Amino acid sequence: LSIPLLSPPPSPCLILSLSPSLYYCAQGVQPYPDGWNLPGGGAQRGNVLNLNGAGDPLTPGYPAKEYTYRYNLEEGVGLPKIPVHPIGYHDAIQLLKKVRMNIHTNNQVTRIYNVIGRLRGAVEPDRYVILGGHRDAWVFGGIDPVSGAAVVHESVRSAGKLLRKGWRPRRTIVFASWDAEEFGLLGSTEWAEENAKVLQERAVAYINADSAIEGEFVCVCVCVCGGGCYMISKLGSGSDFEAYFIRLGIAAGRARYTKNRKTERYSSYPVYHSVYETFELVERFYDPSFQKLRAVAQVRGGLIFLLADSQLLPLDASQYAGSLTKYAHTIAQLGQKHTDSLVKYGVSFDSLFSAVENFTVAARDFHERLNTLDRTDPIQVRMVNDQLMYLERAFVDPLGLPGRPFYRHVIFAPSSHNKYAGESFPGIYDALFDIERTANPKQMWDEVKRQISIAAFTVHAAAMTLTPPA
The missing domain is CATH 3.40.630.10 (Zn peptidases)
Incomplete structure (x- = not known):
């Protein structure tokens, strides 16, 4: 669950009930205990933090050890400003008629154990x-x-x-x-x-x-x-x-x-x-x-x-290249819904497609070299395994996605509009999201161009990691 961080009036709260048709009800199935559907009095639990990958909200980016500096609760990352309580859909029907309640909450730091x-x-x-x-x-x-x-x-x-x-x-x-x-x-x-x-x-x-x-x-x-x-x-x-x-x-x-x-x-x-x-x-x-x-x-x-x-890591750069090609076309098609604006603001996906093509060639050549690899040479085996292992690291931008410094993967990450579902090229996707309703279209299309350039650079840099050492 994701609840916006509101700046509330005095003493607000949120009672949360999810739609039965979307979340609870499989057609033709009885409620528990006669079946596996959720009864009307049951509620789905979850947290309402807005962490964006920060971990402990009082120590974002650092492990929450005894010696770690902690923000106070007012400064913590993603902590909701209002209490939220889930209820079942039968209860929601009654409470929607008239609501009165008292809220008691207690925030505390607790030790956890991995x-x-x-x-x-x-x-x-x-x-x-x-x-x-x-x-x-x-x-x-x-x-x-x-x-x-x-x-x-x-x-x-x-x-x-x-x-x-x-x-x-x-x-x-x-x-x-x-x-x-x-x-x-x-x-x-x-x-x-x-x-x-x-x-x-x-x-x-x-x-x-x-x-x-x-x-x-x-x-x-x-x-x-x-x-x-x-x-x-x-x-x-x-x-x-x-x-x-x-x-x-x-x-x-x-x-x-x-x-x-x-x-x-x-x-x-x-x-x-x-x-x-x-x-x-x-x-x-x-x-x-x-x-x-x-x-x-x-x-x-x-x-x-x-x-x-496995002697050689079972990781396939060629399959990754195929996925990059598919997802590059997907994000470009999303941009093509705004053809006039693409022309007006000079936005092109050519650099991204060029980078993906470079990656595809590099991945193909890399796997061709694997066919002639001397597997009795531990140094050669280690070198190609390191290239495969570090390939995923090459898609990480140390600056992170806009507004989300702990989400750093340029190819795969949740959209800022849906934190559970994965999105390809999330920086570009988020820049295109709701772009027609923006108050400053030039600024937003400049951001689209910036995100395309970041993605193109990242894919090209990843391709370089697959080339033979100098």
């Missing part, structure tokens, strides 16, 4: 593959996060079993159980901030282990790194991969069972973040045999072991 386990690599111990998911929940968390936490535990158990048989991964595997995800991704973000320098130098990939199931239709594996049987797509935000991918530029991915999005149009799953999200819900309606959870564990675990044990 749990980190490391399995040292045998050949490249300074290269880290991370599997992380959170364990805190709104109420019981039968799906979010327990289904994901169970997958992490099972992956740890499997790794331990292999270790006792004498196996050890080529690269170091890091298992992470994050705290305070529901309060704004705090646990994972603070750990990323504390270890940012090490992670930027050593992290190969981050695989997210949040909710393992949100439907029964198909198991989908989405990564930004490509390669193998999984696809490159826009990750968006709203889960613990955010700081690693969008801020630090570490390749990331996730896998889960999802619904048929063509026929099931409701958001997430109906009892999401409610008191009805229980173990019984999963056992009775979503996965009675637990075969779906097992499949997700096998896919997530398979990704981790593939990334940790």
Whole structure:
């Protein structure tokens, strides 16, 4: 949930009830406990912080350690100015008739606990593959996060079993159980901030282990790194991969069972973040045999072991090039809705298309060189693996997106207008959003040109990282 930071009159508050047709109600399904729809008295929980990747709102950009300087509550990043309380849609009908209430809130700093386990690599111990998911929940968390936490535990158990048989991964595997995800991704973000320098130098990939199931239709594996049987797509935000991918530029991915999005149009799953999200819900309606959870564990675990044990990293720059081409055309088509303004203000996407073409050629040449690589030479293997590992970092702009300094990925990040859904070329997209309703069109079209130039430079610079060393 995202609530604007208002400058309120005295003693305001917001009572929040989401539309049943959009969020709760799957057609033909009974409310819980007779089915998996949300009852009218149930409410979806969530935080209303407006952090934009800042982590702890009192220590934006830095780990919230004992020695860290903290802003006071009035200066904190993204803290709402008014209290917000969620209610069910049946309650909303009654409260809309007449509302009277007393509000009591208490802000306090509380210690949180991340749990980190490391399995040292045998050949490249300074290269880290991370599997992380959170364990805190709104109420019981039968799906979010327990289904994901169970997958992490099972992956740890499997790794331990292999270790006792004498196996050890080529690269170091890091298992992470994050705290305070529901309060704004705090646990994972603070750990990323504390270890940012090490992670930027050593992290190969981050695989997210949040909710393992949100439907029964198909198991989908989405990564930004490509390669193998999984696809490159826009990750968006709203889960613990955010700081690693969008801020630090570490390749990331996730896998889960999802619904048929063509026929099931409701958001997430109906009892999401409610008191009805229980173990019984999963056992009775979503996965009675637990075969779906097992499949997700096998896919997530398979990704981790593939990334940790392959001699050459299973990352595909050519697939990335294909995605860049597709998304460049998508953002250009969005601009073409304003053909007259493009001509009037001299806006062109040619530099972006040229940069994407350069990247495509560089990626093709890079993979052709891999075919002649001497895999018995550890130096050559290490060099090409480093090029693949650091490719995602090349898409990070240290200055960040406009107004969002902790969102630094130029290709994939949430739009400022939708913080859950991913957007391609978010800087350009946000500059084009609502451009027809701006009071100063020249200034906004200048911003579009600036964002196109940043994107073109970034893609061209990423292509340079794939060229042979001088």
